[in-house]
Structure formats: structure tokens, C-alpha cells
Amino acid sequence: MFMLRRKEKTRELIFNGEIHDVSLKAEPNSAMxxxxxxxxxxxxxxxxxxxxxxxxxxxxxxxxxQFYSNLEKEASxxxxxxxxxxxxxxxxxLRRHIVEMFTGEIDAEYVKKRHIVAHVHVKIGLEAKWxxxxxxxxxxxxxxxxxEQVPDxxxxxxxxRAVSKIINLEEQLVLEAYEEEMARVKQTIAxxxxxxxxxxxxxxxxxxxxxxxxNATMEELIAQSDDIVVLVKQGSSLSESAKNKAASxxxxxxxxxxxxxxxxxxxxxxxxxxxxxxKVMQQMQDIINLVSGVAEQTNLLSLNxxxxxxxxxxxxxxxxxxxxxxxxxxxxxKGAVVNVxxxxxxxxxxxxxxxxxxxxxxxxxxxxxxxxxDTETHFEEIVLTMNDTDTQNNKMADEIQQFSxxxxxxxxxxxxxAVSADSLNSxxxxxx
Numbered sequence: 001m002f003m004l005r006r007k008e009k010t011r012e013l014i015f016n017g018e019i020h021d022v023s024l025k026a027e028p029n030s031a032m033x034x035x036x037x038x039x040x041x042x043x044x045x046x047x048x049x050x051x052x053x054x055x056x057x058x059x060x061x062x063x064x065x066q067f068y069s070n071l072e073k074e075a076s077x078x079x080x081x082x083x084x085x086x087x088x089x090x091x092x093x094l095r096r097h098i099v100e101m102f103t104g105e106i107d108a109e110y111v112k113k114r115h116i117v118a119h120v121h122v123k124i125g126l127e128a129k130w131x132x133x134x135x136x137x138x139x140x141x142x143x144x145x146x147x148e149q150v151p152d153x154x155x156x157x158x159x160x161r162a163v164s165k166i167i168n169l170e171e172q173l174v175l176e177a178y179e180e181e182m183a184r185v186k187q188t189i190a191x192x193x194x195x196x197x198x199x200x201x202x203x204x205x206x207x208x209x210x211x212x213x214x215n216a217t218m219e220e221l222i223a224q225s226d227d228i229v230v231l232v233k234q235g236s237s238l239s240e241s242a243k244n245k246a247a248s249x250x251x252x253x254x255x256x257x258x259x260x261x262x263x264x265x266x267x268x269x270x271x272x273x274x275x276x277x278x279k280v281m282q283q284m285q286d287i288i289n290l291v292s293g294v295a296e297q298t299n300l301l302s303l304n305x306x307x308x309x310x311x312x313x314x315x316x317x318x319x320x321x322x323x324x325x326x327x328x329x330x331x332x333x334k335g336a337v338v339n340v341x342x343x344x345x346x347x348x349x350x351x352x353x354x355x356x357x358x359x360x361x362x363x364x365x366x367x368x369x370x371x372x373x374d375t376e377t378h379f380e381e382i383v384l385t386m387n388d389t390d391t392q393n394n395k396m397a398d399e400i401q402q403f404s405x406x407x408x409x410x411x412x413x414x415x416x417x418a419v420s421a422d423s424l425n426s427x428x429x430x431x432x
Contacts, residue, residue, distance in 0.1 A: 022046035022104030032111060035172055041106070045162035050104035052159060055149040056142070060098060063141040064091050070137050077130060084124045093117075098138065101166050111173060118177030128178050132171060139167050204422070225400055236393040243386035250376055250383065257372045264365045271358040274351050281348045288341045295334040302327035 024043050026033040056063075068087055071077045081087060097117065100110065121131055142163050150156040302323045309320030 020047060020050045020104055022050055023107060025107040035169065036106075039165050039168050039172075041165045041169060045165055046104040046106065048159055048162040049102045049166055052142075052145070052149075052163070053099070053102035055145050056098065056102050059141070059145050060095055063098065063138065064094055066141060067094065067134065067137055071134075074130070080124055101170065106169075114170060114173040115177045115180075118174045119181055121174075122178055122181035128175065131174055131178075135167055135171055135174075139163065142167075208422070225403055233393075236390055239386050239389045239393060243383055243390065246383045246386060250380060254376060257369060257376065260365050260369050260372060264362060264369070267358050267362050267365065271355060271362070274355050274358065278348065278351050278355070281344055281351065284344055285341070285348075288337050288344065292334065292337045292341070295330045295337060298330040299327055299334065302330055 022043050024036070024041070024046055026036055068091065071081070081090060100113070118131075143160065146156050146159045146163065150159050305323030305326070306320055309316035309323055312319070
């Protein structure tokens with residue numbers, strides 16, 4: 001009887017005697033069916049909501065303006081709106097949303113749209129408290145409309161209940177979507193956490209392996225650097241020895257140069273004596289030529305004397321004997337002169353050969369001097385190079401020593417990495 005009287009009163013005061021087609025569809029025994037039954041939402045409530053639709057439409061613009069006027073009080077909400085959309089676009093969306101609440105149609109499509117809107121708000125970072133506060137703001141505006149358009153207290157109470165039920169259903173759908181989204185986010189976080197844990201485990205194992213391998217490599221490098229230091233020191237010792245030998249070689253070359261210079265002076269003196277001997281031999285040749293001429297003249301005179309002695313007969317016989325002896329002496333002198341001339345010629349040739357040999361020796365000595373000078377210059381360069389090499393070897397030894405020390409520090413750092421890897425492994429157990 002009460003429900004009948006309520007329908008009659010509603011029809012009389014709100015519907016003006018007109019019943020609208022409404023639909024309240026929910027799968028039996030579903031969560032949605034249980035929610036609707038729990039809040040007591042009925043087709044009568046949908047009839048009331050549909051009856052209120054014209055009044056809501058009449059005030060829809062002020063309702064929306066009031067709604068966004070309140071949003072401006074929260075800067076974070078305005079920031080979200082401007083980042084993802086615009087107030088004008090959202091006003092259109094809100095208008096459709098409010099109108100659909102008063103169509104008298106509650107079905108799967110209606111629920112789906114609410115879920116979509118709620119999921120979008122979760123993704124853009126709108127907190128649930130602001131969403132619920134927004135519904136309260138809309139509810140306040142709707143209550144004002146009921147107070148204004150439904151003066152009868154009983155009818156207004158029915159209208160208040162119907163509006164509060166639809167608002168409550170909206171809030172349930174929103175909170176359900178938030179819970180679903182939060183569950184999805186938690187699942188995502190759990191999966192990410194698991195992936196991070198696995199990644200940390202893999203990373204820590206890799207770090208540990210790298211650390212061990214690096215430590216072994218560092219030890220090898222340190223050992224090799226020590227060997228290099230030894231080799232560099234040996235090189236420094238060898239370069240010092242080479243420098244000393246080069247200096248000794250330079251000194252010996254200097255002594256050799258002095259000897260070569262003395263040989264050159266001696267050769268020059270011998271050559272000068274040979275030239276003087278050559279002059280003397282020429283003088284002796286002149287004397288021989290003179291003696292040879294005298295012998296020829298004597299021989300000729302002896303021949304003439306023999307002829308005159310023959311003419312004198314017996315009285316010239318003694319003179320003929322003397323002339324013969326002179327001739328013999330002249331022939332002997334001539335023969336001796338020829339032998340001396342031959343000896344002088346041979347001696348002159350030997351002196352000439354000696355002079356040529358001395359010239360060759362002088363050229364060879366001069367060439368040797370040039371080579372000695374060049375070699376001495378090279379030894380000087382070797383000494384300078386050995387000095388530079390020794391300096392570089394010492395510098396290299398210092399740098400390698402520093403490198404070895406740096407390797408030691410780096411090895412300590414990798415030991416710290418190994419410790420960090422162990423810490424990461426401990427952390428993964430805590431993540432569980």
C-alpha cells in the first residue's frame with residue numbers, strides 16, 4: 001500500500017500523471033546486482049530521476065560552472081586538467097555524465113562508461129578523495145534543484161533518496177574502478193619488483209664475476225708492471241753501460257785521430273824528403289850525363305891519339321899504348337856510368353813510386369780522419385742519446401711505479417665492488 005501510494009503521489013506531484021520507460025538491468029547474482037539491492041535502487045527511483053531530468057537540464061550550465069569554480073581552489077587539479085585536457089572539453093564530458101544519470105537507464109553500457117571514466121582519472125593521477133569530493137559537489141547542486149522544484153516534503157525526500165542512491169552507485173563504480181586500477185598497479189609494481197630483484201641478482205652475480213676476473217687481471221698487471229720496472233732498470237743499466245762504452249769509444253777515436261794526424265805529418269815529411277831525393281837524383285843524372293860526355297870525348301881523343309901514334313911509327317908506339325889504356329879506361333868509365341845511370345833511373349822510379357804511394361797513404365789517412373771525425377760525432381750523438389734514454393728510462397720507471405700503485409688502488413676499488421655485489425645479493429633477499 002505504501003509503495004502504491006508513493007507511486008501515486010510521485011505521479012501526481014513530479015510526473016504529472018506520466019509514467020516513463022525506465023530500465024534497471026543487472027546480471028542476477030552478480031556483484032552489480034548485489035550492489036543495487038544493497039543500496040535499494042529500484043525502477044521507482046529511476047522514474048523519479050527521469051522526472052527530475054528536465055529540471056537538471058535547465059540548471060546544467062550553472063551546475064557545471066559551479067563544479068569547475070570549486071576545482072580552481074585546488075591548484076593540483078587545475079594542473080592535471082591543463083596537462084591532459086582542457087576545462088571546455090571536460091565540461092562537455094561532465095554534461096553527458098550528469099544527463100546519463102537521469103535517463104532512467106542502468107545497464108552494462110552505463111557501468112562500462114563509468115569504469116572507463118574512473119580508469120582514466122586513475123591513470124592521470126587524480127586521487128579518489130577529489131573524485132568523491134566532486135560527486136559531493138554535484139550532489140549539493142542537485143539537492144538545491146530538488147528544494148527549488150519539489151516543494152512537497154515527502155516528494156522531495158523521495159527525490160533526495162533517488163538522487164543519493166544514483167550518486168552512491170556512481171561512487172561505488174568509481175571506487176571499484178580505482179580498486180581494479182590499484183590492483184593492476186600493485187601487480188605491475190610486484191612484477192617490476194620481481195624483475196628488479198632478478199636484475200639485481202643477475203647484476204650482482206655479474207659484478208662478482210667481473211670483480212673476481214678483474215682482481216685476477218689486476219694481479220697479473222701488477223706482476224707484469226713489476227717485471228717491466230725490473231726490465232726498465234736493466235735497460236737503464238744497459239744504457240749507462242752503452243753510454244760509458246760510447247764515451248770510451250769516442251776517447252779511443254780521439255786518440256786514433258791524433259795518431260792519424262801524426263802519420264799524416266810523417267807521410268808529409270817523407271814525401272818532402274822523397275822530393276828532395278828526387279832532386280838529388282836529378283843532379284846526379286846531370287853529373288852522369290857530364291861524365292858520360294867526358295868519357296865519350298876521352299874515347300874520341302884516345303882514338304885520335306892511336307891514329308897519330310900509328311902515323312909516328314916506332315916512335316909513337318909508347319904513346320899508342322897510353323892511348324889504348326885511356327880508351328880502355330874511358331870504356332870502363334862509360335860502362336860504370338851506364339850502370340850508375342841505370343841504378344839512378346831505378347832509384348828515381350822507386351822514389352816516384354814511393355811518392356805516389358805516399359800520396360795514396362795521405363789520401364787514405366785524410367779519408368780515415370774524416371771517417372774518424374764522423375764516427376766521433378756519431379759517438380757524441382750516441383752519448384747524448386744514451387743520456388736522453390737514461391732520463392726517459394728513469395721517468396718510465398717512475399710512471400710504471402705510479403701505474404702499479406694505481407693498479408693496487410683500482411684492485412681495492414674492485415674489492416669494494418665485490419662487497420657491493422654481496423650487498424646487492426642481501427638486498428634481493430630483503431625485497432622478497
